[in-house]
Amino acid sequence: MSGIFYGIGVGPGDPELMTLKAHRLISAARIVAYPAPDSGESFARSIAAEAMRADAIEIPMIVPMRVERFPAQDVYAKAAQTIAQHLEAGEDVVVLCEGDPFFYGSFMYLFARLSERFRCEVVPGVSSLAACSAALARPLTARNDVLTVLPGPLEDDAMRARIDTAQAIAIMKVGRHLPRLRALLEEMELTACAGYVERASLAAQKVMPLADAPAMAPYFSMILIYKGNDPWLNP
Amino acid sequence: MSGIFYGIGVGPGDPELMTLKAHRLISAARIVAYPAPDSGESFARSIAAEAMRADAIEIPMIVPMRVERFPAQDVYAKAAQTIAQHLEAGEDVVVLCEGDPFFYGSFMYLFARLSERFRCEVVPGVSSLAACSAALARPLTARNDVLTVLPGPLEDDAMRARIDTAQAIAIMKVGRHLPRLRALLEEMELTACAGYVERASLAAQKVMPLADAPAMAPYFSMILIYKGNDPWLNP
Numbered sequence: 110m111s112g113i114f115y116g117i118g119v120g121p122g123d124p125e126l127m128t129l130k131a132h133r134l135i136s137a138a139r140i141v142a143y144p145a146p147d148s149g150e151s152f153a154r155s156i157a158a159e160a161m162r163a164d165a166i167e168i169p170m171i172v173p174m175r176v177e178r179f180p181a182q183d184v185y186a187k188a189a190q191t192i193a194q195h196l197e198a199g200e201d202v203v204v205l206c207e208g209d210p211f212f213y214g215s216f217m218y219l220f221a222r223l224s225e226r227f228r229c230e231v232v233p234g235v236s237s238l239a240a241c242s243a244a245l246a247r248p249l250t251a252r253n254d255v256l257t258v259l260p261g262p263l264e265d266d267a268m269r270a271r272i273d274t275a276q277a278i279a280i281m282k283v284g285r286h287l288p289r290l291r292a293l294l295e296e297m298e299l300t301a302c303a304g305y306v307e308r309a310s311l312a313a314q315k316v317m318p319l320a321d322a323p324a325m326a327p328y329f330s331m332i333l334i335y336k337g338n339d340p341w342l343n344p
Numbered sequence: 345m346s347g348i349f350y351g352i353g354v355g356p357g358d359p360e361l362m363t364l365k366a367h368r369l370i371s372a373a374r375i376v377a378y379p380a381p382d383s384g385e386s387f388a389r390s391i392a393a394e395a396m397r398a399d400a401i402e403i404p405m406i407v408p409m410r411v412e413r414f415p416a417q418d419v420y421a422k423a424a425q426t427i428a429q430h431l432e433a434g435e436d437v438v439v440l441c442e443g444d445p446f447f448y449g450s451f452m453y454l455f456a457r458l459s460e461r462f463r464c465e466v467v468p469g470v471s472s473l474a475a476c477s478a479a480l481a482r483p484l485t486a487r488n489d490v491l492t493v494l495p496g497p498l499e500d501d502a503m504r505a506r507i508d509t510a511q512a513i514a515i516m517k518v519g520r521h522l523p524r525l526r527a528l529l530e531e532m533e534l535t536a537c538a539g540y541v542e543r544a545s546l547a548a549q550k551v552m553p554l555a556d557a558p559a560m561a562p563y564f565s566m567i568l569i570y571k572g573n574d575p576w577l578n579p
Contacts, residue, residue: 118474125365128355128470132364209470211477211484224481231478233545235363235444239353239468242446246459246466249446255506256493263488271490274506310468 112201114192114227116210116220118234119156123310126235127156134203134232135160140195142168142188143205144215153205168192168202172215182218189222196227209234213260213281238279240309241331244316247304249333250277261286265293272297278334287326291319294334303334347436349427349462351445351455353469354391358545361470362391369467370395373438375430377403377423379450388440403427403437407450420453427454431462444469448495448516473514475544476566479551482539484568485512496521500528507532513569522561526554529569538569 115134120126127135135141135157145151151169154161170188192202210216210231223229238258242249250256257275259268261282268290272278280290283305294300303319307330315323319332350369355361362370370376370392380386386404389396405423427437445451445466458464473493477484485491492510494503496517503525507513515525518540529535538554542565550558554567 118470120363121468123365125368126363126468128361128363129367130358130360133360209474209477209484211482212474213485213487213489214483217483217486220483229481231481233356233361233470233474233478235353235468235470236474239444239447239471242444243466243468246464247446248449248452248455249444250448250493251452252448253495253497254448255495255498255502257506257510258485258491258493260488260490263490267490271492271509274509275492 110199111227112196112199114196114223114229115201115203116206116216116229116231117203118206118209118232119153120235121208121237121240121310122152122156122308124156124159126240126310127160128232128234130232131157131234132160135205136162138162138165138201138203140166140168140200140202141205142170142192142202142219144172145169147171147173153207156207157205185215185218185222189219192219193223193226196223206234209236212236212238237281237309237329237331241279241306241333244306244309244314245304245333247333247335249279249335261290265289268293269297272299272334276336278336280332280334282328283326283330283332284328285326287322287330288324290332291322294319294332299334299336302336303332306331306333345434346462347431347434349431349458349464350436350438351441351451351464351466352438353441353444353467354388355470356443356472356475356545357387357391357543359391359394361475361545362395363467363469365467366392366469367395369438370440371397373397373400373436375401375403375435375437376440377405377427377437377454378440380404380406382406382408388442391442392440417453420450420457424454424457428458428461431458441469444471447471447473472516472544472564472566476514476541476568479541479544479549480539480568482568482570484514484570496525500524503528504532507534507569511571513571515567515569517563518561518565518567519563520561522557522565523559525567526557529554529567534569534571537571538567541566541568
């Protein structure tokens with residue numbers, strides 16, 4: 110009998126924001142795969158490190174961390190092959206995923222290659238979106254709001270149109286797009302209701318109004334905008 | 345010194361989808377508040393029940409569970425008063441929140457009344473959105489997709505416009521709007537890429553293509569649509 114293929118969300122960064130289920134499965138796992146940059150440590154692994162067995166077999170998937178370049182599929186093809194061998198041998202395999210596996214996650218590239226051949230279970234995790242609104246100490250969405258999540262690289266006109274028709278907006282993957290996004294939101298007169306968060310839930314977390322944001326933003330940064338009439342402030 | 349006011353996301357339903365932090369704080373809490381319907385048990389409390397101390401002082405906030413009627417603010421005003429008394433006496437107070445506290449949560453009504461006077465900490469949780477995409481075994485969003493989250497009660501024209509400009513769409517609070525939403529999505533030729541989930545992550549969970557959805561949907565039900573070109577299926 111083949112093993113089970115687990116995609117496990119390890120949450121936004123603080124290891125205590127892993128779920129009980131993630132912690133249980135990672136603690137028991139003999140084979141653990143995770144994405145890793147070509148230099149430096151894996152973020153997903155660093156979140157789960159304390160829970161991992163000392164004798165776990167590790168399968169790092171080395172993907173160059175370049176903004177806006179989607180990773181070469183050969184990395185995932187090769188990792189899927191290795192994982193498939195373990196699954197065929199009857200071993201369960203855990204894949205560590207930053208945040209939630211199905212929320213802009215690279216996990217899908219493995220999932221696409223393995224989920225039809227093997228039993229697969231996805232364990233949802235706390236997303237960076239939830240961590241950023243908690244960090245800002247401000248509700249993300251209220252009542253019957255429309256929420257739109259936009260990737261930072263989206264061009265100005267497309268972004269403007271989508272911001273116009275939502276009450277709550279999250280712009281992900283801000284990174285090097287910060288100067289352009291600031292100018293756009295200033296032009297739309299939304300700076301006053303925009304917050305900026307980087308590295309939510311980590312010790313290095315930074316939270317501030319967008320107007321005070323630094324000139325340079327890391328890849329893991331987000332802008333949250335609330336245009337509604339703040340029903341929680343005027344209940 | 346005043347106590348700390350905690351808003352804690354307990355996740356979508358499966359108690360194992362609570363975070364380690366939620367579990368730690370709830371296990372230690374002497375005073376626990378939660379929303380509850382006027383008949384039947386509190387969903388948030390049922391998720392956290394096993395973690396709660398037997399001697400915890402409980403503050404149920406009884407809110408009539410009627411779709412589309414936002415709860416009478418006097419319930420929250422009264423609860424805020426009770427909670428404030430405990431905080432002033434130096435006791436921490438934990439509020440249990442279904443899913444994530446700031447994602448369409450009624451927690452904001454307490455937060456609005458207490459966060460300026462007391463130290464407040466929000467613990468993010470796994471949202472129903474993440475639980476539903478895990479249940480459907482399908483990525484919610486990929487690469488540079490735009491995701492739009494829509495409340496079921498939104499009228500057809502507004503909904504159509506927002507669906508048109510997103511790749512990934514989640515319709516929350518489906519409930520009694522299901523027949524209307526099905527007709528709308530059929531007209532937009534999106535039925536084939538729409539999934540239906542109710543009570544995600546609970547034993548009573550139901551998952552199916554929208555085309556097979558039952559005639560009646562409970563309040564805790566969701567439709568997920570993916571219009572993109574399925575990059576995870578054609579990597």
